[in-house]
Amino acid sequence: MARTTIQDVARAAGVSPSSVSNLLNGRTERMVPATRERIERAIEELGYRPNRAARQLRSGHTQTIGLVVPSVGNPFWGAFAREVEVAAQAKGCNVLLCNSEREPDRERRYVEELWEDGIRGIILCTSLPSLEHVAGSIKDGLRLVTFDRPAQPDDPSSVVSISIDNGIGGRLATSHLIELGHERIAFVSASIRSVNRSARYRGYCEAIEQAGMSVASMPSWTGVTAAEFGDVEAADVGRAAAHALFDGSGPAPTAAVAINDITALGFARGLRDMGLKVGEDVSVIGFDDIILADLYDPPLTTVRQPIADMARLAVGEAIERAAAEDEQAGRSVLLRPEVVVRESTQPPRNEGPKQRANVTAREAIGK
Amino acid sequence: MARTTIQDVARAAGVSPSSVSNLLNGRTERMVPATRERIERAIEELGYRPNRAARQLRSGHTQTIGLVVPSVGNPFWGAFAREVEVAAQAKGCNVLLCNSEREPDRERRYVEELWEDGIRGIILCTSLPSLEHVAGSIKDGLRLVTFDRPAQPDDPSSVVSISIDNGIGGRLATSHLIELGHERIAFVSASIRSVNRSARYRGYCEAIEQAGMSVASMPSWTGVTAAEFGDVEAADVGRAAAHALFDGSGPAPTAAVAINDITALGFARGLRDMGLKVGEDVSVIGFDDIILADLYDPPLTTVRQPIADMARLAVGEAIERAAAEDEQAGRSVLLRPEVVVRESTQPPRNEGPKQRANVTAREAIGK
DNA sequence: GGAATCTGGTGTAACGATGCACCAGATCTT
DNA sequence: AAGATCTGGTGCATCGTTACACCAGATTCC
Numbered sequence: 001m002a003r004t005t006i007q008d009v010a011r012a013a014g015v016s017p018s019s020v021s022n023l024l025n026g027r028t029e030r031m032v033p034a035t036r037e038r039i040e041r042a043i044e045e046l047g048y049r050p051n052r053a054a055r056q057l058r059s060g061h062t063q064t065i066g067l068v069v070p071s072v073g074n075p076f077w078g079a080f081a082r083e084v085e086v087a088a089q090a091k092g093c094n095v096l097l098c099n100s101e102r103e104p105d106r107e108r109r110y111v112e113e114l115w116e117d118g119i120r121g122i123i124l125c126t127s128l129p130s131l132e133h134v135a136g137s138i139k140d141g142l143r144l145v146t147f148d149r150p151a152q153p154d155d156p157s158s159v160v161s162i163s164i165d166n167g168i169g170g171r172l173a174t175s176h177l178i179e180l181g182h183e184r185i186a187f188v189s190a191s192i193r194s195v196n197r198s199a200r201y202r203g204y205c206e207a208i209e210q211a212g213m214s215v216a217s218m219p220s221w222t223g224v225t226a227a228e229f230g231d232v233e234a235a236d237v238g239r240a241a242a243h244a245l246f247d248g249s250g251p252a253p254t255a256a257v258a259i260n261d262i263t264a265l266g267f268a269r270g271l272r273d274m275g276l277k278v279g280e281d282v283s284v285i286g287f288d289d290i291i292l293a294d295l296y297d298p299p300l301t302t303v304r305q306p307i308a309d310m311a312r313l314a315v316g317e318a319i320e321r322a323a324a325e326d327e328q329a330g331r332s333v334l335l336r337p338e339v340v341v342r343e344s345t346q347p348p349r350n351e352g353p354k355q356r357a358n359v360t361a362r363e364a365i366g367k
Numbered sequence: 368m369a370r371t372t373i374q375d376v377a378r379a380a381g382v383s384p385s386s387v388s389n390l391l392n393g394r395t396e397r398m399v400p401a402t403r404e405r406i407e408r409a410i411e412e413l414g415y416r417p418n419r420a421a422r423q424l425r426s427g428h429t430q431t432i433g434l435v436v437p438s439v440g441n442p443f444w445g446a447f448a449r450e451v452e453v454a455a456q457a458k459g460c461n462v463l464l465c466n467s468e469r470e471p472d473r474e475r476r477y478v479e480e481l482w483e484d485g486i487r488g489i490i491l492c493t494s495l496p497s498l499e500h501v502a503g504s505i506k507d508g509l510r511l512v513t514f515d516r517p518a519q520p521d522d523p524s525s526v527v528s529i530s531i532d533n534g535i536g537g538r539l540a541t542s543h544l545i546e547l548g549h550e551r552i553a554f555v556s557a558s559i560r561s562v563n564r565s566a567r568y569r570g571y572c573e574a575i576e577q578a579g580m581s582v583a584s585m586p587s588w589t590g591v592t593a594a595e596f597g598d599v600e601a602a603d604v605g606r607a608a609a610h611a612l613f614d615g616s617g618p619a620p621t622a623a624v625a626i627n628d629i630t631a632l633g634f635a636r637g638l639r640d641m642g643l644k645v646g647e648d649v650s651v652i653g654f655d656d657i658i659l660a661d662l663y664d665p666p667l668t669t670v671r672q673p674i675a676d677m678a679r680l681a682v683g684e685a686i687e688r689a690a691a692e693d694e695q696a697g698r699s700v701l702l703r704p705e706v707v708v709r710e711s712t713q714p715p716r717n718e719g720p721k722q723r724a725n726v727t728a729r730e731a732i733g734k
Numbered sequence: 735g736g737a738a739t740c741t742g743g744t745g746t747a748a749c750g751a752t753g754c755a756c757c758a759g760a761t762c763t764t
Numbered sequence: 765a766a767g768a769t770c771t772g773g774t775g776c777a778t779c780g781t782t783a784c785a786c787c788a789g790a791t792t793c794c
Contacts, residue, residue: 005750016774021752030772052484053429054750056420057779064463071449075658078445082438085466096431097464099452117419235662265662272664291442292659295602295632297639372780383744388782397742421780424749 004046013042024050056118065318066114066122068098068107074231075290076260076305077125080147083311084123091319093120100126108133115142121318123147127194131155145317147310149195151332160317162310165334166196169303170203172339173257173285176301178211181347182255182283186219186245188267189259190237197259200287204257219253221245234259235266242270254348255283261290261302268296268344283345299342306335371413380409391417423485432685433481433489435465435474442657443627443672444492447514450678451490458686460487467493475500482509488685490514494561498522512684514677516562518699527684529677532701533563536670537570539706540624540652543668545578548714549622549650553586555608555634556626557601564626567654571624586620588612601626602633609637621649621715628653628660628669635663635711650712666709673702 006024010017015035022031023039042048056062067084069077085095096119098110107126114122115137124134125147131138131154138144138156151161177185187204189197205215221244238258246252258264264286268278276282279298286293289304313333373391377384382402389398390406409415423429434451436444452462463486465477474493481489482504491501492514498505498521505511505523518528544552554571556564572582588611605625613619625631631653635645643649646665653660656671680700 003750006752007750017751018753018774018776019772022773025752027753030770032772035772049483051424051750053420053423054779055752057418057424057781058750058752060779062420067464072439072452073442073446073449073658075440075442075445078442078448079440081445081448081464082440082466085439085464095464097434097448097452097462099449113416116416231658262662269662269664278664291440291599291629292632292662295629295636295659295663297636297645297664370780373782374780384781385744385746385783386742389743392782394783397740399742402742418780421749422782424751425780425782427749 003051004048005051006048008046009039009042009048012046013038015039061118062120063092064094064096064119065315066096066098066110066119067125068100068110068114068122069125070102071099071231072097073099074262075292076288079290080125080307080311083308084315086308087312087315088319091315093315093319102126104128104133111137111142111144115140121145123314123318125149127196129193129195131159143318145314147314150199150334152195161332162314162317163196163332163334164305164310164337166199167203167206169287169337170200170257171207172203172337173200173287173303174204174207175211176285176339176341177255177257177283177345178207178213180255180283180345182253183213183348184219184251184253184255186221186241186253186256187259188221188238188241188256188263190234190263200257200259219245219251231262234262235269238263238266238268239270239273242267242274246271246274246276253282255345256285258284258286261286261288261293261300264300264302264344265292265296268300279344279346281349283348285339285345289340293340294342296344298344301342301345302340303337304340305337310335370418371415372418373415375413376406376409376415379413380405382406428485429487430459431461431463431486432682433463433465433477433486434492435467435477435481435489436492437469438466439464440466441629442659443655443674446657447492447674447678450675451682453675454679454682455686458682460682460686469493471495471500478504478509478511482507488512490681490685492516494563496560496562498526510685512681514681517566517701519562528699529681529684530563530699530701531672531677531704533566534570534573536654536704537567537624538574539570539704540567540654540670541571541574542578543652543706543708544622544624544650544712545574545580547622547650547712549620550580550715551586551618551620551622553588553608553612553620553623554626555588555605555623555630557604557630567624567626586612586618601629602636605630605633605635606637606640609634609641609643613638613641613643622712623649623651625651625653628655628657628667631667631669631711632659632663635667646711646713648716650715652706652712656707660707661709663711665711668709668712669707670704671707672704677702 006017006020009020019035020039022028023036028036052063065088067081069081072078072081081097088095096114100107100110107124111122111124111134121143123145127149129152134144135156138158143158145160145162147162149161150163174185185208187201208215208218221241256267258267264284268284271278271282278284284300286300286302289302293300293302373384373387376387386402387406389395390403395403419430432455434448436448439445439448448464455462463481467473467477474491478489478491478501488510490512494516496519501511502523505525510525512527512529514529516528517530541552552575554568575582575585588608623634625634631651635651638645638649645651651667653667653669656669660667660669
């Protein structure tokens with residue numbers, strides 16, 4: 001069980017440990033091919049694997065990236081975490097998983113701990129408007145990649161942000177409903193305090209006004225404005241919204257934009273509670289395209305985030321930053337989301353439908 | 368930014384680095400309280416945090432556990448991964464995340480790599496009948512915890528297995544349907560090759576025979592017996608099964624036990640394709656109780672796995688093994704699953720229902 | 735009263751890889 | 765021909781922690 005070390009390799013190849021180290025670290029400019037081959041053969045034959053701990057101790061950094069998500073229990077974050085791991089693996093890195101439960105204090109603790117452990121890069125999934133809770137580590141030199149949160153004016157300049165363009169997302173979702181002929185469209189969300197939720201709402205407003213309608217005249221509902229919420233609560237919020245919007249106290253909507261798929265699903269359930277049919281009676285569009293969206297009955301129209309691309313970008317930034325330092329700091333990358341049309345959105349009931357949306361999920365995805 | 372080391376602490380407390388190390392590692396038997404307090408105060412004041420890399424290099428083991436799941440993109444594994452991280456955090460450990468995609472070769476590569484990196488313990492989520500692909504590492508001394516896979520006769524004796532009792536699960540699910548009055552119950556699954564899938568099937572058979580019925584007379588379907596499958600395919604399998612079972616070519620079932628929730632959801636969709644209503648026309652019960660089960664329309668009755676308890680157990684084994692060595696090796700822990708009754712299971716249509724299942728999800732869960 | 739034992743620590747050699755400073759020998763300049 | 769430069773490497777101190785071996789001084793034993 002004695003580990004084969006760099007010394008063993010050196011001995012077997014008839015060179016010094018330094019040369020082996022040089023090869024391992026790509027300092028091969030001034031190494032004659034014959035030597036190189038001897039070393040490579042020795043590594044192969046002895047089945048040598050570098051010791052990470054020693055490497056890290058000496059060099060000061062890991063081959064590990066930290067991933068801080070609200071909770072991998074949430075299907076969206078689970079799917080994202082998977083893509084991150086795939087992308088990291090492709091670059092020879094491992095992923096350390098952390099669940100913040102959306103608590104700023106946990107985010108801070110995780111980030112500090114990872115940073116002190118010499119983690120190579122950190123992908124922080126947060127939608128907090130301010131990054132001041134992790135400002136300390138950033139000031140000390142940490143290069144942070146935030147996800148699901150576009151850059152803010154007050155962000156430290158070294159932070160790279162990756163997100164979809166939520167404004168466009170909100171606009172696409174709303175326009176889709178408008179094109180189907182809807183004129184009373186509700187926006188369903190709990191607190192809009194987070195930066196991406198408010199951006200989606202802004203997109204919703206823009207689309208409505210661009211269509212010559214007024215946001216003020218839309219059916220709205222202000223039941224829950226609670227601060228933050230988890231997955232289960234997100235569904236409850238949607239359900240409560242449906243109950244409130246269709247209690248007969250005001251003009252009911254014919255369609256709704258939900259802040260995410262879980263809320264959309266809760267809303268759909270609320271509709272069912274009220275004896276209404278999703279799609280036929282009331283159209284619903286969500287955000288994220290989690291796996292359940294396609295499995296739901298009826299399959300849910302939603303705004304898809306290109307998570308694989310985003311994960312690749314985030315991992316790239318997290319790993320390469322250390323090397324490239326400063327070069328292009330403070331970048332903010334906004335990707336374009338796309339609407340995936342399924343069956344939960346249809347033309348409104350007793351109004352002249354401009355077109356019939358009978359695209360099935362699979363066709364829309366282009367599989 | 369210069370790291371505060373154990374030396375700094377020693378200097379501040381007026382002791383030797385050895386003493387600080389002794390305190391840090393719990394060797395306090397022969398340390399006078401006054402000294403101890405001085406050291407603790409120094410640690411506090413300097414904000415000292417031990418360097419993991421150095422620690423690991425010297426001691427040979429990490430504060431990290433490896434988690435190998437098929438894919439965190441799958442809601443069940445995502446939820447489990449979250450519980451594992453919570454449990455590990457409570458014990459001062461981090462979690463390194465790996466997605467095997469159910470490929471034996473990836474499982475092997477990950478396990479070998481983690482083990483060579485001195486990872487403290489590994490939780491391998493696999494349902495492969497044999498562990499020979501990781502036998503090498505186990506022979507070298509790795510203590511492995513497998514999850515979702517009960518112990519097998521050929522397993523190396525040092526392996527600890529944690530799983531639900533799938534036989535009981537299969538029996539509970541089937542009995543639930545029988546008690547509702549169903550007499551034609553299908554079992555829906557792709558390949559039964561994996562150990563837990565076949566155990567569930569066995570439970571299904573036992574329940575049926577115990578009720579005085581015969582498995583041979585049950586509607587069955589042998590469309591897909593493909594080897595392994597992923598999440599999307601799992602849904603497709605369910606959907607295809609529904610199409611096949613209700614194509615009029617044989618006696619159709621009035622209820623079905625699906626191998627997991629995703630397959631159940633696919634089956635539900637297939638029923639809808641055929642113009643049938645889940646719950647009212649055909650009852651469906653799944654396995655796992657993923658979050659989507661409760662959000663589905665109608666909410667899905669399912670067999671819940673106690674993932675939080677299982678995660679805690681698995682983490683405990685993975686961490687404590689190193690210390691306890693051999694003591695209780697080869698354990699196999701089987702937890703008891705429970706049926707969560709929701710709305711997808713109802714008494715059969717035109718038959719005398721023995722009782723009406725009008726328990727709602729929330730009541731059944733006991734929230 | 736001298737040896738044995740106990741108490742509360744300390745000294746120090748690793749753990750394995752890294753990368754700067756350095757160095758022989760060969761080749762090039764002028 | 766002798767210094768300068770280049771080529772292809774090597775020597776060695778070092779990262780921060782650990783844990784075994786060891787050691788003074790105090791106490792106990794016969």
